[in-house]
Amino acid sequence: MTRPKDPRLAATRNLALDVALKILHENGVLAVTHGSVSTATGISRSTLYRHWPKLESLRNDVFLLAATSPNFPPKTNGPFRADLAWMMGNLLIALNETPWGQVAPQVVALAATDSQARAVINDFMRDRIASVEAVFAAAGERGELLESAPVGQLAEMAIAVPYFRKYIAGLPLDREWLDTHVDLICRLATKPAVT
Amino acid sequence: MTRPKDPRLAATRNLALDVALKILHENGVLAVTHGSVSTATGISRSTLYRHWPKLESLRNDVFLLAATSPNFPPKTNGPFRADLAWMMGNLLIALNETPWGQVAPQVVALAATDSQARAVINDFMRDRIASVEAVFAAAGERGELLESAPVGQLAEMAIAVPYFRKYIAGLPLDREWLDTHVDLICRLATKPAVT
DNA sequence: GCGGTGCGATACAATTTGTTCTAAAAGTAT
DNA sequence: ATACTTTTAGAACAAATTGTATCGCACCGC
Numbered sequence: 078m079t080r081p082k083d084p085r086l087a088a089t090r091n092l093a094l095d096v097a098l099k100i101l102h103e104n105g106v107l108a109v110t111h112g113s114v115s116t117a118t119g120i121s122r123s124t125l126y127r128h129w130p131k132l133e134s135l136r137n138d139v140f141l142l143a144a145t146s147p148n149f150p151p152k153t154n155g156p157f158r159a160d161l162a163w164m165m166g167n168l169l170i171a172l173n174e175t176p177w178g179q180v181a182p183q184v185v186a187l188a189a190t191d192s193q194a195r196a197v198i199n200d201f202m203r204d205r206i207a208s209v210e211a212v213f214a215a216a217g218e219r220g221e222l223l224e225s226a227p228v229g230q231l232a233e234m235a236i237a238v239p240y241f242r243k244y245i246a247g248l249p250l251d252r253e254w255l256d257t258h259v260d261l262i263c264r265l266a267t268k269p270a271v272t
Numbered sequence: 273m274t275r276p277k278d279p280r281l282a283a284t285r286n287l288a289l290d291v292a293l294k295i296l297h298e299n300g301v302l303a304v305t306h307g308s309v310s311t312a313t314g315i316s317r318s319t320l321y322r323h324w325p326k327l328e329s330l331r332n333d334v335f336l337l338a339a340t341s342p343n344f345p346p347k348t349n350g351p352f353r354a355d356l357a358w359m360m361g362n363l364l365i366a367l368n369e370t371p372w373g374q375v376a377p378q379v380v381a382l383a384a385t386d387s388q389a390r391a392v393i394n395d396f397m398r399d400r401i402a403s404v405e406a407v408f409a410a411a412g413e414r415g416e417l418l419e420s421a422p423v424g425q426l427a428e429m430a431i432a433v434p435y436f437r438k439y440i441a442g443l444p445l446d447r448e449w450l451d452t453h454v455d456l457i458c459r460l461a462t463k464p465a466v467t
Numbered sequence: 468g469c470g471g472t473g474c475g476a477t478a479c480a481a482t483t484t485g486t487t488c489t490a491a492a493a494g495t496a497t
Numbered sequence: 498a499t500a501c502t503t504t505t506a507g508a509a510c511a512a513a514t515t516g517t518a519t520c521g522c523a524c525c526g527c
Contacts, residue, residue, distance in 0.1 A: 083525060085473055105385060112514070121475045126516070185439055186381035189374075190300035195442055202441040230456050234429055237436030241428070244380055245435050246397040247390055261425050265460055278494060280504055307483075316506045321485065474523075483514065492505070497498100 090128055092118055097139045102176055106183045109136050137193055143180045144201045151208040153215035157222065157267060160212045162259045165235060168205070169255055172243050182244050202236075209235055213266065226266040235262050285323055287313055292334045297374045304331050332389065335382055338375040339392050346403040348410035352417065352462060355407045357454045360430065363400070364450055367438050377439050397431075404430055408461065421461045430457050 096117045101109050110132060115122040129135035149167040152160045172178040188195040213228035222228070238258060242248040291313045296304050305327060310317040324330035344362040347355045367373040383390040408423035417423070433453060437443040 083473065085524070089474080106381075110514075111516090123476075123517090124474055127473080130516085132515070181440075182377075182381040182384045186301070186377040188442070189377045189439075190302075198440070199442040206441070227452075227456060230452070233436070233441075234433055237440075238429055238432045240436050240440050241432030244384075245376075245393070245432075245439075246401070246428075247383065247394040257425070261422060278503060280493070284505080305483075306485085318486090318507075319505055322504080325485080327484070469527085470525105471527105472523100472525080474521105476520085476522100478517100478519085480517080481515080484512080486511075487509085489508090490506090492503105494501105494503075496501080 089120055089124060093120055093125060093128065094138055094142050097135065098142050098176055098180075101136075101139050101143065101183070102179050106136060106187065109139055111135065133191070136187070137191075137197075140180070140184045140187065140194055141197055143176045143184065144197055149208070151211040151215075153212055155216060155219055155221070157212070157216035157219075158259065158263050160216065161209075161235070161262060162255075164209055164212055165239070165255055165259055166252075168236065168239055169250060169252070172239060172250060178243075181240075185244070205236055206232055216266075222266050228266070231262060231266055284315055284319060288315055288320060288323065289333060289337050292330065293337055293371055293375075296331075296334050296338065296378070297371055301331060301378045304334055306330065332382070332386070335375065335379045335389060336392060338371040339379055339396055344403070346406040346410075348407055350411065350414055350416070352407070352411035352414075353454065353458050355411065356404075356430070356457060357450075359404055359407055360434070360450055360454055361447075363431065363434055364445060364447070367434060367445060373438075376435075380439075400431055401427055411461075417461050423461070426457060426461055 093114050097109050097114050100113055100117060104113075111122050111125045111129070114120070114135070115125055125135070129138065149164070149171075152163045154160070172181070184194060184198060188198050209232040210228060213222065213226075213232055216222050217226075217228065235258075239250055239255075242254075243250045288309050292304050292309050295308055295312060299308075306317050306320045306324070309315070309330070310320055320330070324333065344359070344366070347358045349355070367376070379389060379393060383393050404427040405423060408417065408421075408427055411417050412421075412423065430453075434445055434450075437449075438445045443449075
């Protein structure tokens, strides 16, 4: 019943993954190997092979670590524009400044051929979209949104465009652009002010 | 002065890249190696090393080949919804059925570290967005759109969401979904029908 | 202290990646 | 057709990567 829990296991595992994440960030997926992690950490290569018998499993765990970057909880106390701006601001930070932001293209590329990586990303993105949808839902219950607003599609759009701009189109992703983006989403979802 | 231009050079290069593209498509980036291309084409491994001394250069050329997929010209003769649906349908085909669609994540990942690849994608995407913007512009001149419609942002959205769904979120990208997507973009851009 | 377990080190095999050399084949120029 | 140049095929070889197996040692929980 009681787990023995040798602290060395967790220690080497955490150290290895930490350094592996740094390697991934600095030198790309291909640089993440038992050998490189061994020399960078001082952990013996054979020990690393014991923890991750296959290279794929090592990289997968590194991706998981990268993907578990700060997942900001939704802010839903209103008003809608403030909540949405807060969420999207956090997304911008996540893409521009966290390990996940740096590593996302590599993980996405891996997901094209690796079903495990694909599953990790799918879960991750589903959570992100759900967070934004929660913002819409809360605003809807407060009566701030148009009845007809397709909140599911709008939430997806809100997230899709930043990802697209940064990784695919290579367009800038700064505060200034974000403001206009949030404005547009707001205008599409909320009741126009009575004049 | 006159370039000798031995036809064998182009022949082996084209054959190798053609087959390499197929390998990339069927087995992923990692399967594209001098060895695999050699056995698949019958070209000697040493010859392939002569053309591409580094593995990276071989893969890069395959990516560039994949990126030069058919670029559909915009349809702008109206009505707006038909034009937009036609454009987006072509995008869906491009993503689901062409080499580019299969390989895009790999090229995007490469673009994170390779400035040449980055430039290729930037140009490619700029053209795509411009094509959709042309559809909006033509409809605008026919008076089909709202004056206030932010056509630049909407065109970007129209393209961003399919890319996001397919490559990042891992969501389906079928005709049924596309219809609702086109509907939404239309509703945001066009004058509501007078009731 | 004791048994069990993780760790480090080494040795080894198989595959991958890249280089080098030579002879043969194909192309170009005269 | 002949002479010259360039490309190709093939093999041998080196180096790095990937993975396995074994050993003694150090550490952990009890």
